[in-house]
Amino acid sequence: MEVTRNALLQSLRDRRIYGSTDLQSLMNAHNSTTTFPDASEVLRQMVAVQNMKVVAFTNGTHLKISNAILSSKDLAIHTGNIRDIISLDELGQFGPSPRSTIGIYYLASHRFLWPLFRARLIPIVLLSAFIFFILFLFTYLPQVAFLAIFQGAGAWVNGAFLVLGEGAAIVALLFEAFFVDETLVDIFDAVLVNEGHGELVTACRVLYPQGDDVLKRLGKPTHSAVYSPFSLRQIIEFIILLPLNFIPVAGTPMFLLLTGYRAGPFHHWRYFQMLDLSKKQRKERIRRRQLQYTTFGTVALILQLIPALSMFFLMTTAVGSALWVRDIENKRDALLDRHDMRLLIDDFFTYIHPLVPIPHEPSFRAAFERREDATNPTFLALLASMIGTLVASFPRRPKLHLKTEAEKAAFPHSVALVTRCHDVAVQARGVGYLDRSATVYDAAISYFLALCSGYIYNIRRCRVYLAESRTMLHVYDLCRQSTMRSPFGGPTSPISSSSGVSQDRLSGPAETPVDLIEQELARRLFYVTLAGYKSLQQVGSSDTPIYLPPETPTERYPPLPLEVDDEFIFRTHVEPQPANRVSQLVGFNTNVRVYSSYNSLSAWEIAFGSGQIFDWGRQRALLFECLQNCKAALANVPPELSLHLHRNDSADAAEDPWMRERRHIQYEIQKANIYVSQLATRSYLVEKYWSLYSIWKMYHRSSEEGGPGTPVKMEGDAHEGLDDAAQSDYIGKTMAEERRLVVGDLFVLLRSVNEVNMEPNGASFVCFSPTSPSGP
Numbered sequence: 001m002e003v004t005r006n007a008l009l010q011s012l013r014d015r016r017i018y019g020s021t022d023l024q025s026l027m028n029a030h031n032s033t034t035t036f037p038d039a040s041e042v043l044r045q046m047v048a049v050q051n052m053k054v055v056a057f058t059n060g061t062h063l064k065i066s067n068a069i070l071s072s073k074d075l076a077i078h079t080g081n082i083r084d085i086i087s088l089d090e091l092g093q094f095g096p097s098p099r100s101t102i103g104i105y106y107l108a109s110h111r112f113l114w115p116l117f118r119a120r121l122i123p124i125v126l127l128s129a130f131i132f133f134i135l136f137l138f139t140y141l142p143q144v145a146f147l148a149i150f151q152g153a154g155a156w157v158n159g160a161f162l163v164l165g166e167g168a169a170i171v172a173l174l175f176e177a178f179f180v181d182e183t184l185v186d187i188f189d190a191v192l193v194n195e196g197h198g199e200l201v202t203a204c205r206v207l208y209p210q211g212d213d214v215l216k217r218l219g220k221p222t223h224s225a226v227y228s229p230f231s232l233r234q235i236i237e238f239i240i241l242l243p244l245n246f247i248p249v250a251g252t253p254m255f256l257l258l259t260g261y262r263a264g265p266f267h268h269w270r271y272f273q274m275l276d277l278s279k280k281q282r283k284e285r286i287r288r289r290q291l292q293y294t295t296f297g298t299v300a301l302i303l304q305l306i307p308a309l310s311m312f313f314l315m316t317t318a319v320g321s322a323l324w325v326r327d328i329e330n331k332r333d334a335l336l337d338r339h340d341m342r343l344l345i346d347d348f349f350t351y352i353h354p355l356v357p358i359p360h361e362p363s364f365r366a367a368f369e370r371r372e373d374a375t376n377p378t379f380l381a382l383l384a385s386m387i388g389t390l391v392a393s394f395p396r397r398p399k400l401h402l403k404t405e406a407e408k409a410a411f412p413h414s415v416a417l418v419t420r421c422h423d424v425a426v427q428a429r430g431v432g433y434l435d436r437s438a439t440v441y442d443a444a445i446s447y448f449l450a451l452c453s454g455y456i457y458n459i460r461r462c463r464v465y466l467a468e469s470r471t472m473l474h475v476y477d478l479c480r481q482s483t484m485r486s487p488f489g490g491p492t493s494p495i496s497s498s499s500g501v502s503q504d505r506l507s508g509p510a511e512t513p514v515d516l517i518e519q520e521l522a523r524r525l526f527y528v529t530l531a532g533y534k535s536l537q538q539v540g541s542s543d544t545p546i547y548l549p550p551e552t553p554t555e556r557y558p559p560l561p562l563e564v565d566d567e568f569i570f571r572t573h574v575e576p577q578p579a580n581r582v583s584q585l586v587g588f589n590t591n592v593r594v595y596s597s598y599n600s601l602s603a604w605e606i607a608f609g610s611g612q613i614f615d616w617g618r619q620r621a622l623l624f625e626c627l628q629n630c631k632a633a634l635a636n637v638p639p640e641l642s643l644h645l646h647r648n649d650s651a652d653a654a655e656d657p658w659m660r661e662r663r664h665i666q667y668e669i670q671k672a673n674i675y676v677s678q679l680a681t682r683s684y685l686v687e688k689y690w691s692l693y694s695i696w697k698m699y700h701r702s703s704e705e706g707g708p709g710t711p712v713k714m715e716g717d718a719h720e721g722l723d724d725a726a727q728s729d730y731i732g733k734t735m736a737e738e739r740r741l742v743v744g745d746l747f748v749l750l751r752s753v754n755e756v757n758m759e760p761n762g763a764s765f766v767c768f769s770p771t772s773p774s775g776p
Contacts, residue, residue, distance in 0.1 A: 103320030104313075106191070112213040113190065116183050117315055128311055132167045139163055151248045161252045164305040165242055184227035184318040188270050190214045191322035197329050199371065200274045223273065227318060228266040237262055256298050261290075264297025267321040275375045296324070329374065335384060335424050336402070342368075343401045345383075348390045351397070354584050354666040355673050356389070356451075357524050358444045360517045361566040381428035382441055385448035388421030392455035418452050425449060440522045443472040447525060450532070463541070470529050470548065478522035479558035515571050524561045524585075527592045531677070534595040537602075538684045550603040560589050581663075582640045587670030590637055594677045597629035598685060616696045623689045624731045627738065630681050634674065640667045643675065643752040672753045679749070683742050689735045 035043070046054055107113050140163050147155035147162070189201045194214045198207050206219025237259075244255040265286045272282050286293060300320075303313035335341070345368065349361050359382065373380040391398050395414035402411060411417040425445060433442065450465035473479060533541075533548045551557045563585040568575040577583050601622055608614045 102323060103316035103318070106319050106323065107316050110194070112194070112215055113187060113319070115215065116186055116190075117312070125309075125311065128167075128309075131170055132164075135163050135167050135170075139166070154248055158248075158252055161255075161305070162242060165238070165255070168301070168304050182225065184315065185221075185225045185270060186215065186218060187315055187318045188227055188322045189218055191319055192325060193217060195323070195326040197326060200271075200325070200329070203274045203276065203370075204270075226273070227270050229269055234262060234266070256301055257294065260296070260298030260301050261294045262297070263301060264293030264295075267296060267300065267317060268293075268325070271321075271325045275371070277375055281375060292324075296321070335420065336387070336407075340401050340407070341383070341387065344387050344390055344398065347394070347397045348386050350662055350665060351394050351669060352386075352390050354587065354670045356447075356528055357561070357566075357584060357588055358447075358521055358528065359386075359441065360521060360569065363517060377428045377430065378439070378441055378445070381425040381445050382448075384421045384424040384428065385445050385452065388418045388425065388452040389448045389455075391421065392418045392452050415456055418456055422449060422452055438472040438476050438478075440473075440478050440518050440525060443469045443478065443525055444521070446472065447529060447532075463536070466529060466532055466536075469525070470533075473522060473526055473529070478518075479526045513572060516574060517569055517571050520561055520569055523558050524588070526558055527560065527588075530557075531591060531595050535677075535680075538680055550599045550606065552603075560592060561585050563589060582638045582667070584666060584670065586638060587641050587667070587674055590633060590641065591670075591674045591677050593633040594630055594674060594681055597633055597681065598626035601626050601685075601688075611691065611695065613692060613696045613699060616692070619692060620689065620731055623685055623692075624734065627682060627685045627734075630678060630685065634678055637674070641671050641674065643671065643748060668753055672749070675745075675749050675753075679742055679746055682738060686735055686738045686742065 043054070046052055107117065140159060143162055144155045144159035147159050151158060189205065192198070192201050193207065201207055201218075204223045205221040205225065208217045208219055211217035241255050241258055244251045244258070247254065265282075272285070275281075277285065300313070300317040303309075303317070306313065336344070345365070353361065364382075367376075367379055368383070373383050391414050398411070398414065398417060402408065402417075411420065426449075429442075429445065446465045446469035450462045450469065453459075453465060454462035530548060549555070562569070562574060563583045564574055564577045565581075565583050565585070568577060604619070604622065605612075613619070
């Protein structure tokens with residue numbers, strides 16, 4: 001969009017238009033321009049064709065074009081039919097690739113590459129020159145004579161290209177696959193190491209930490225070292241395409257382009273090896289960059305047609321392809337420097353994971369080290385959404401890591417980084433993510449995006465993402481897929497702790513093994529969203545009955561997550577939690593029990609309506625029962641999660657001090673979370689009691705005075721005495737006293753927990769209001 005704005009300014013200057021031009025109005029008009037009449041008609045016809053996939057091609061960014069489509073009255077009606085947006089912005093260029101030629105300068109200016117070139121230079125140049133000499137001596141004139149029948153004088157030029165192409169094919173057949181490929185691998189790897197991407201190279205070969213130069217750091221390959229695999233199909237296609245040179249004028253360019261189209265992706269075969277891509281993933285990457293691969297392969301082929309220098313330019317092409325990989329990796333890391341991302345991931349698992357125990361920490365860290373964010377769009381979206389959640393809920397942490405001037409300029413405040421993370425996550429998921437089967441990671445991405453939106457007070461978007469996460473869990477039945485039981489059992493759903501019905505009865509017999517990591521993540525996410533909806537309900541949202549119906553005897557919630565830390569959960573089995581260590585999931589499940597303490601009240605409100613009086617005596621008794629359940633949820637918390645903890649570090653003296661301190665911080669964060677949740681729930685129930693009492697009192701008074709109010713049927717003899725009982729009997733006195741206790745307990749919490757560890761719970765304090773004016 002900035003490019004368009006600058007182009008507009010330049011156009012105004014060229015036409016000498018000065019003054020107070022309203023640029024923003026012009027830009028808005030540009031974003032909402034109408035289509036040509038024939039374009040609208042053709043688009044309607046395309047949409048009407050069954051099984052036709054409509055795709056938008058653009059040189060703008062994915063996000064800006066999406067907004068432009070929504071702003072256009074002609075295109076907005078077809079939003080649901082436009083299945084994808086393919087943007088040249090992802091390529092980073094809009095013309096022929098210069099990388100094939102920039103490798104020449106790089107090779108000449110970096111002396112560590114010269115030994116590789118010298119080792120092959122003399123034999124390659126001599127043999128290549130000999131092959132081309134023989135071909136021109138014996139085949140050039142006969143082929144020119146044959147081409148002259150069709151092309152006349154142009155046969156001399158096209159004949160030269162034809163002989164050069166034949167020579168290139170022979171040279172490639174003799175040398176590239178058998179003698180030069182190992183050298184090309186060394187060149188490719190050395191350039192990547194020199195450009196700071198040694199982590200990629202270590203996936204395929206040993207990389208020594210020290211050496212006089214880059215080449216001496218390269219060790220033995222750990223996997224097959226192939227720069228470009230020998231392809232008989234490519235050689236046959238090359239020979240088949242040679243007759244295109246018979247076509248006057250257009251024949252030679254067609255030959256070069258078609259050959260470059262096929263040969264271009266082979267220059268990244270080594271890169272695909274490093275990323276360990278499947279055939280499907282390779283095809284997807286090639287499809288997204290097919291234009292670039294075509295231009296790269298075409299320029300590389302033209303250079304290799306130069307007699308005697310074809311092998312030299314083959315080496316410079318390897319340099320260029322490595323520099324292209326560098327650009328791809330640098331752009332992929334454009335979210336943040338990889339070192340900074342690693343620090344923020346550490347912060348996420350320290351400060352956020354105790355509250356939102358998703359994803360599985362060992363698996364995620366292993367995938368990050370494998371650089372799956374380069375190969376797996378879902379993982380990249382998950383990574384970006386996690387960092388966005390950390391920054392949104394704990395904004396001081398990024399300021400400790402992002403210290404360079406470039407980072408400060410790119411992200412002047414935390415909201416800028418949150419917005420960037422949101423955009424990266426949305427673009428990585430793509431527009432068709434709902435067309436494929438969702439996994440627990442897709443649902444987790446939606447939940448993290450909901451948190452990002454909620455913490456920056458974009459509540460509508462928060463509700464949409466939260467509903468999306470909840471819907472994925474329900475539609476794809478992600479929580480109840482287990483066919484395996486833990487050998488040591490685990491807690492059941494919150495209101496059925498004594499019942500085996502909510503255990504894995506829905507999963508059926510153990511026929512097929514299930515990924516226990518994904519099963520536990522799904523259950524954690526279920527209860528994370530439950531806590532989210534309960535929190536929204538406490539501040540007035542009406543979404544909870546729609547997306548989170550209460551548990552019933554026939555429709556049980558899934559079992560609570562196992563109270564076992566991530567390091568003891570594996571895909572096929574679960575190991576016991578050490579007896580001297582309290583699992584993070586203990587605090588998590590305690591928080592769930594707090595929010596589940598008033599499920600029966602939620603069920604009544606769904607049946608009879610929120611804020612409605614239907615049986616005041618039973619309602620007040622139920623509210624009192626829910627309040628007692630809420631207070632009892634924290635009755636048996638372990639000492640590590642108690643407000644009166646005396647820290648004891650002798651439990652595991654052999655443990656790493658940093659890990660011990662990290663766990664202590666996590667306990668403090670969970671402690672703040674569960675006690676704030678309890679205080680908020682207690683306050684919610686007390687204010688609910690007095691709000692209903694005010695409504696009952698109004699109806700009772702209206703019925704006695706014969707006013708327009710409709711009397712409410714009550715159990716018992718009469719209304720007499722209930723007004724006083726609402727404030728003077730045991731329940732009434734408890735509710736009146738509870739409001740004061742909530743405020744007092746809040747001060748106790750603030751004194752007991754370090755304010756730094758309360759920051760991830762900051763929004764809870766914003767929403768929590770223990771001094772509501774309603775009541776007597």
